[in-house]
Each structure stands twice: as C-alpha cells, then as structure tokens.
Amino acid sequence: MGRPRQFDEQDAVVRATELFWRRGYHATSVRDLGDELKLTPSSLYRTFTDKHTLFLRALDHYRATESAQAERLLAVDDRPVRDVLRDWMLWLVTCPPDGEPGRGCFVVNTATELGTADARISERTEAAFEVTRQALRSLLLKGRGQGELAADLDIDGAVELLFTTVLGLRVRERAGHGRAAMATAIDVAVRALG
Amino acid sequence: MGRPRQFDEQDAVVRATELFWRRGYHATSVRDLGDELKLTPSSLYRTFTDKHTLFLRALDHYRATESAQAERLLAVDDRPVRDVLRDWMLWLVTCPPDGEPGRGCFVVNTATELGTADARISERTEAAFEVTRQALRSLLLKGRGQGELAADLDIDGAVELLFTTVLGLRVRERAGHGRAAMATAIDVAVRALG
DNA sequence: CTAGTACGGGAACGATCGCTCCACAACTCG
DNA sequence: CGAGTTGTGGAGCGATCGTTCCCGTACTAG
Numbered sequence: 001m002g003r004p005r006q007f008d009e010q011d012a013v014v015r016a017t018e019l020f021w022r023r024g025y026h027a028t029s030v031r032d033l034g035d036e037l038k039l040t041p042s043s044l045y046r047t048f049t050d051k052h053t054l055f056l057r058a059l060d061h062y063r064a065t066e067s068a069q070a071e072r073l074l075a076v077d078d079r080p081v082r083d084v085l086r087d088w089m090l091w092l093v094t095c096p097p098d099g100e101p102g103r104g105c106f107v108v109n110t111a112t113e114l115g116t117a118d119a120r121i122s123e124r125t126e127a128a129f130e131v132t133r134q135a136l137r138s139l140l141l142k143g144r145g146q147g148e149l150a151a152d153l154d155i156d157g158a159v160e161l162l163f164t165t166v167l168g169l170r171v172r173e174r175a176g177h178g179r180a181a182m183a184t185a186i187d188v189a190v191r192a193l194g
Numbered sequence: 195m196g197r198p199r200q201f202d203e204q205d206a207v208v209r210a211t212e213l214f215w216r217r218g219y220h221a222t223s224v225r226d227l228g229d230e231l232k233l234t235p236s237s238l239y240r241t242f243t244d245k246h247t248l249f250l251r252a253l254d255h256y257r258a259t260e261s262a263q264a265e266r267l268l269a270v271d272d273r274p275v276r277d278v279l280r281d282w283m284l285w286l287v288t289c290p291p292d293g294e295p296g297r298g299c300f301v302v303n304t305a306t307e308l309g310t311a312d313a314r315i316s317e318r319t320e321a322a323f324e325v326t327r328q329a330l331r332s333l334l335l336k337g338r339g340q341g342e343l344a345a346d347l348d349i350d351g352a353v354e355l356l357f358t359t360v361l362g363l364r365v366r367e368r369a370g371h372g373r374a375a376m377a378t379a380i381d382v383a384v385r386a387l388g
Numbered sequence: 389c390t391a392g393t394a395c396g397g398g399a400a401c402g403a404t405c406g407c408t409c410c411a412c413a414a415c416t417c418g
Numbered sequence: 419c420g421a422g423t424t425g426t427g428g429a430g431c432g433a434t435c436g437t438t439c440c441c442g443t444a445c446t447a448g
Contacts, residue, residue: 001392001393001394001445001446001447002392002393002394002395002444002445002446003393003394003395003396003443003444003445003446004394004395004444004445005394005395006395006396006444022309024218024220024307026218026220026221027220027307029434029435029436030435030436030437031434031435031436039396040395040396040397040398041397041398041436041437041438042395042396042397042398042438042439042440043395043396043397045436045437045438046394046395046396047395050436050437051436051437101309101310101311102309102310103309104306104309108306108365109306109307111365111368111369112298112302112303112306112307112365112368112369113218113221113303113306113307115216115295115296115297115298115368115369115370116295116296116368116369116370117295122369122370125369126369129369154382156378157378157379157381157382158382160375160376160378160379160382161359161379161382161383161386163362163379164359164362164363164366164376164379164383165355165358165359165362166362167361167362167365167366168357168358168359168360168361168362168363168365169358169362171302171305171306171361171362171365172358172361174305174306174309174310175305175306175309175310175316175319175320175323176309176310176316181354182354182358184350184351184354184355185351185354185355185357185358187351188348188351188352188354188355188386189355189358192355192382192386195415195416195417195422195423195424196414196415196416196422196423196424196425197413197414197415197416197423197424197425197426198414198415198424198425199424199425200414200425200426223404223405223406224405224406224407225404225405225406233426234425234426234427234428235406235407235408235427235428236407236408236409236410236425236426236427236428237425237426237427239406239407239408240424240425240426241425244406244407245406245407
C-alpha cells in the first residue's frame with residue numbers, strides 16, 4: 001500500500017549505469033544521478049539505500065545486459081568458430097557506435113578505478129571476468145571438438161591470451177584508439193590460434 | 195632571492211605520483227596530497243599551481259621513470275629477443291612486488307578513469323602508449339633482422355597484439371589477478387610470434 | 389469517510405571539496 | 419642594518435559532497 005512510484009525503477013538503474021559507466025564512481029555525484037534519473041534525493045535514497053548500493057545495482061545491470069548480448073553473439077552455431085570469435089571481439093570494441101567518445105567497458109573501468117579495495121565491487125568485477133573466460137573456453141572447446149582448431153591446441157593458454165587481449169581492447173576503446181588498429185590486433189590474435 | 199624552500203620539489207612529485215597512482219585523480223583530495231607530501235595548501239598551490247597541474251606533473255614523472263626502466267630492460271643486447279620481450283612483460287606485471295594490492299599502470303588507470311575528455315591528459319597517455327608501441331616495434335625489427343623471428347613476420351600486427359596484451363595485463367594486475375595466469379598469457383603471446 | 393502507509397519535493401545537515409588570503413618567517417642584496 | 423622578495427602556516431572562503439528530515443501528497447484498507 002501507500003503512494004505508488006512515479007518512476008520506473010529499472011529505467012532509473014539503466015540511466016544510473018550509463019552515468020557511472022561514462023564518468024566512473026567518484027566523478028559521479030548523487031546530484032548528477034538525481035538530475036539524470038529525474039529523482040529527488042529522498043526518492044533515490046529510499047529506493048537505492050545509498051550511492052554505493054546504486055553503483056552495485058548498476059554493475060549488476062551492466063553484467064546482465066552485457067552477458068545477454070555476448071551470449072547471443074557467441075551462440076551462433078552455423079558459422080566457423082574463428083569468425084564467431086572475431087565478430088564478438090569486434091563487437092566488444094564497437095559497442096557504442098554513435099558519435100561521442102568511447103566508454104570502454106564498465107567492468108574494466110571500475111576495476112582500474114577502484115582496484116581491489118572494495119570487496120563487494122571487486123567480487124562483481126571478478127565474476128564478470130570469469131564469465132568472459134568461461135565463454136572463451138567453451139567456444140574454443142567447441143572449435144577443437146569440431147576440428148576447426150588443432151587437436152593439440154593449448155586451451156588454457158589461448159583463453160588467457162584472448163581474455164587479456166579483450167581487456168586491452170576495452171582500454172583502447174576508452175582511450176579512443178582507432179577501430180582499424182584494434183581490428184588488426186583482433187585478426188592477429190585469432191590467427192594465433194593456428 | 196627570498197626564503198628558500200623547506201621541501202624537495204622532485205620528492206613531492208614522486209609522492210604525489212604514488213598517491214594519484216593508487217587512488218586515481220578524483221579520489222585523491224588536495225588535503226590527502228598535502229598530508230602525504232608534507233605540504234601546506236599554500237606551498238602546494240604556490241609550487242604546483244593547482245591539483246590538475248600537479249597531476250600532469252605526476253603523469254610526466256611516471257612516464258619518465260617508467261620509460262627509463264623499460265628502456266634499460268629492452269636494451270639488453272646479448273640475449274634472445276623473445277626472452278627480452280618475455281622478461282619485460284613479466285616485469286611490467288610485477289612492478290610493485292611487495293605486499294599491498296597492485297596499482298596497475300598509472301597511465302592505463304588514468305586513461306580509463308578520465309577517457310578522452312581532458313585533452314592535456316589524454317595527449318600524455320597517448321604519448322606514453324606510443325612510446326610502448328615503438329619500443330615493441332624496434333625490438334621486433336631487431337629480432338627479425340637477427341633472424342630470430344621469421345622474415346615474413348607481420349610486424350605491425352604483432353605490435354598491435356603485443357601492445358593490446360600489455361594493456362590487458364596491466365588491468366589484470368590492478369584487478370589482483372595471479373601472476374601465474376598472466377605469465378601463461380605472456381608465454382602464449384611470445385610463442386605466437388612463430 | 390478515516391487511518392495508515394509509502395512516495396515526492398526540497399530545504400538543509402555536517403563534512404569535505406579545491407582553493408585563496410594574509411600575517412609572519414627566512415632568505416638576498418645594497 | 420633595512421628594503422625587497424619568496425616560502426610557510428593555517429584560518430577560512432564559497433561550493434559541493436553524501437545524506438537526512440520533514441511535510442504535503444497519493445494511494446490502500448477497513
């Protein structure tokens with residue numbers, strides 16, 4: 001009972017995610033959030049407890065949507081594994097296609113801004129990283145099983161290199177590096193699978 | 195003439211660099227800096243103009259010292275290029291060996307925290323990135339010239355992949371990833387040179 | 389209708405932000 | 419010595435930080 005909400009909580013989380021994503025945790029003030037989400041401080045705190053909790057919600061939302069899209073791209077079953085891998089990496093690097101400067105990856109930005117100091121945050125970034133590693137691993141296993149990749153391919157090693165490369169790519173997108181250079185890196189990485 | 199300084203300016207820059215490195219730009223307050231550098235606000239502002247300018251000084255100092263150490267490691271001339279490359283990458287990832295959580299790379303942390311919004315900062319991060327790419331390029335060229343690497347090695351491609359890998363490694367160090375996993379990624383990357 | 393409950397709007401809390409100002413101290417030069 | 423110059427210490431500026439509180443509002447239950 002009581003007075004009904006005048007805003008959509010999920011929509012507010014989406015907007016908060018975009019703001020935190022672009023500016024990072026410390027550079028985003030509660031008033032910035034209030035303006036963007038069209039929420040007064042009282043509604044914001046009543047709904048999301050505090051800034052830190054809202055940030056965790058934003059991280060979770062980002063992981064959920066990002067993972068969903070990634071799974072869709074990786075689930076393509078009728079194309080060569082190498083092509084699926086390349087397209088997925090290219091997509092990771094082109095996520096925000098419209099003008100404006102690259103936002104990089106919210107998880108990577110968060111991990112570098114806050115390091116390992118905050119446990120509740122770093123357990124989320126680590127979980128996100130682990131999802132990526134597992135997605136790479138199962139894709140490579142599929143490729144090896146289908147004979148597209150060498151039978152003696154070092155899966156663990158390949159996963160580590162590809163995962164590390166992905167992190168590097170997302171830093172470069174945030175830094176505004178050209179798509180061509182990153183596409184080159186992706187090509188070489190994929191070709192390194194043998 | 196006038197009253198002499200009671201502190202060493204260079205030493206203050208070193209301390210400021212460490213603080214900005216660990217905490218990032220926005221999370222480091224002028225009072226934090228004052229405490230760490232043992233400077234009153236008036237001395238700090240008289241000497242370094244403002245927080246932003248001090249941050250640029252810190253970035254420049256980091257680049258200078260970091261580049262100097264990297265050049266020393268890359269200048270080793272009596273060892274196989276692949277070993278030099280591997281050792282350099284391992285060193286990049288182990289820079290702060292003593293306890294405490296990894297600080298990652300100050301340049302990478304800055305690039306992801308501030309993106310491309312601030313021109314004076316991003317021109318410095320880009321310059322630092324370019325130095326790394328050039329160092330990789332000349333090392334690979336040397337290796338190819340000495341016959342250690344294949345004559346038809348795609349230098350541009352290899353540089354892009356290695357550079358991207360290095361950025362990813364520094365993110366991972368900041369995120370507290372284990373040295374073993376990163377060493378694996380490095381091994382595979384070096385082996386991918388053929 | 390009334391009582392109870394959750395939300396919206398916004399003033400305002402104490403703390404901290406980046407930064408300035410000024411009286412005083414410590415030096416060089418004539 | 420005194421005049422000139424620069425650094426030091428620290429109070430304190432206005433602005434903004436994250437957060438709370440209060441009151442009027444919009445709803446449900448009885």
